[in-house]
């Protein structure tokens with residue numbers, strides 16, 4: 001008889017299961033995932049230096065593109081921004097500032 005594999009909160013493998021719950025991963029699992037990623041980064045400094053350099057190159061390219069096409073950039077940004085939920089908008093009945 002096959003029984004369901006057990007998983008444990010507060011471990012990286014547990015995080016992979018816990019994060020699928022409707023409320024997302026619990027604090028212990030998020031901590032385990034963060035520790036796992038920190039260790040992963042520590043063990044691969046050259047990989048992450050390269051990834052950081054690529055990200056910075058991408059940012060420089062986007063800045064240059066925005067300078068070449070400022071109106072298009074503004075319009076695209078406004079379009080993308082419209083898809084983002086504003087966490088500071090007051091929802092009546094949910095508390096927070098009036």
Ligand SMILES: [Zn+2]
Pocket residue numbers: 008009010014015018025026027028029030
């Ligand atoms: Zn958990």
